[in-house]
Amino acid sequence: MSLAEWNTPHGSADRPVSVLDRIIAVLDAVKEADGATTITDIAARTELPKSTVSRLVADLTGQRYLERTDEGISLGLRLFELGTRASVPRRLVNAAAPVIRSLCDATGERVGLWVQQGTDMVSIAAVAGRLPMLPARAGLRTPALTTASGKAYLAFCADTSVVNRISALLVADDADHFREELARVRSAVVATDVGASYPGILAVATPVLSSDRVVLGAISIAGPSDAMDPERVAPLVRAAGASVTRRLAAA
Incomplete structure (x- = not known):
């Protein structure tokens, strides 16, 4: 020594x-x-x-x-709050994995699972479709304000401070139109993004809810705007979101 x-x-x-x-x-x-x-x-x-x-x-x-x-x-309670939030992505991925694979197989398009973080939506799972320019990696961030997944999430978000913070950069008329669009999304349970995030790309999304109707994230499908029919895929996306919600409740 x-x-x-x-x-x-x-x-x-x-x-x-x-x-x-x-x-x-x-x-x-x-x-x-x-x-x-x-x-x-x-x-x-x-x-x-x-x-x-x-x-x-x-x-x-x-x-x-x-x-x-x-x-x-x-x-303290804050540790339990953080632990609960950290478990949500894992639970979502486990419940959604077979659903997003089935949706991709049925359509051939890119399917993603998203959660809200700050003013963005963050991809926590994705299956690549026929368009190679669309990223399919987890961790991808896109603006919640313009994307279909963001609008699907915000339309069902009960925390008005989140919606206000994300829409804060919009001028008065645009903010009014945005809130009207969110109302339409709530009615249809589906949101669309026609080229706002990626030129020439159409995206359709629906919320994923917990058993007590709290929005946890969104499922989206994206493909070429000149070849993917939103009216055809919207029911498929809505069904996928409902299926994930049921799987979460049963887990």
Whole structure:
């Protein structure tokens, strides 16, 4: 053993160093406590000074990642909220995978599954169609304001702040027309995008809802605007969205 190793306290090599490491160590310590715990216990588990633990716990409590009760310190609601949101894409993909494959097989067109993030729609699954210029990778971002998937989502979004934020760049008349279009989408349960996102490309989309009618995302189909008939594919897309909704409820 070297002199440096001899003079290093046992376990210090594993002690969290960066601020992020310390935050994660504190959260892990609270999780491992399997119930309410104390500053002293967290400090012992993490090998951090009590003053450091106390400061981090105060900050994490202020942000709702931890909470203090009469019993002690426990995990906060914000972690559960984030966990719930993180599970939605996995649940959606699992429920939608056979549905979007069947829709692609029936039409030969690109089919995508989308969720809303900020002012964009983000692809979490896609099956390539006959048009190679249309990306089919997960993680693709497109504007919610103009895309069929975005309009299908926004038409059924109960959070008006989301709709207001996304439509904020529109001038008065355009904003009114946009809201009228969303009303038509709600009535038809289908949205269209004729060349706004990709010139020459027609897209048709429908919302995917939870069992309690909360919109989770949207399914879209896209193909050449001069060869794909929106009237023909709209019922197929609506049926696909309803099928995913049923599969989610049964999961």
